[in-house]
Amino acid sequence: MKLLVTGGAGFIGSAIVRHIIINTEDSVINLDKLTYAGNLESLSPVSDSDRYTFERVDICNRAELDRVFEEYQPDAVMHLAAESHVDRSIDGPAAFVETNIVGTYTLLEAARHYWRNLGDDQKNSFRFHHISTDEVYGDLEGPEDLFTEETSYAPSSPYSASKASSDHLVRAWYRTYGLPVLITNCSNNYGPYHFPEKLIPLMILNALERKPLPVYGEGNQVRDWLYVEDHARALYRVVTEGVTGETYNIGGHNEKRxxxxxxxxxxxxxxMVPSAESYRDLITHVADRPGHDLRYAIDASKIERELGWTPQESFESGIRKTVRWYLDNAEWCRRVQDGSYQRGRLGVAQ
Incomplete structure (x- = not known):
């Protein structure tokens, strides 16, 4: 297969690109605008493969999208390009509306134009896989409640509202135009190559530098944690074996405060790095952010039952691997922290 992956230089996007190139015979066209969160250095393990191609393209640019579809003739789209940081969405929601809603609409239209002009065999096998988040569901009330694929949407932040909007657009293009779509909604990802503004890498790197570890409120917010490489396996399983028109929730079965x-x-x-002063002493409780959801938890039984996917990592094994990766990859971290990973991008092929 030839897979067009949008946002393939991001955290989850780079994980699926690495998974495809390393573990399958498929080819990848990585389409990424390279915002601050896009890091081509996260693709260094596969960037020399003759089955990997990079295109620096904004998903809001219809002409460039049409060119990419025409030039590469992909068999499927895996759409991960999105603005994704909740705090940034509160401070500046416009970029989230532009990328997550307008960008998804533009990509859907480019894909629909491409798909309707394919031959019958290619048309029947084409897939548009939209990767979304469990945050579209809002938060859960009861301690035993779980998000299912039928849970009503109740987004709380500009980020989750923009992702909910994009989910609705994708379903509308399936219902109205027949575009063969798949949707997945995942829980919180963690693992190697995670941008340091997110909770887990931020805590690791701040602790190593003896900086405060800021925790919102009392830290009682509960999340279901999914190791990113488990997520990549699930996404590939969905795009290759999922039923069009269906939604699959992907979770790690790891609820933690x-x-x-x-x-x-x-x-x-x-x-791993013994210190005379306890790292726990660095924890600093800060004012909670507006509209902060208290608990997310995924019921991932559908993807297990219908597609045979289950996570391989427990939280204990995955977080140990993650901490070890950050300790072993100090140079990658340093280049993200000082911004040097962004240098030289003007020379990247358009």
């Missing part, structure tokens, strides 16, 4: 996640990171660092 944020404060417990931070405690675990501190304890692992104490084991």
């Amino acid at each position: 944020n404060i417990d996640v931070v405690h675990t990171i501190c304890d692992l660092l104490q084991e």
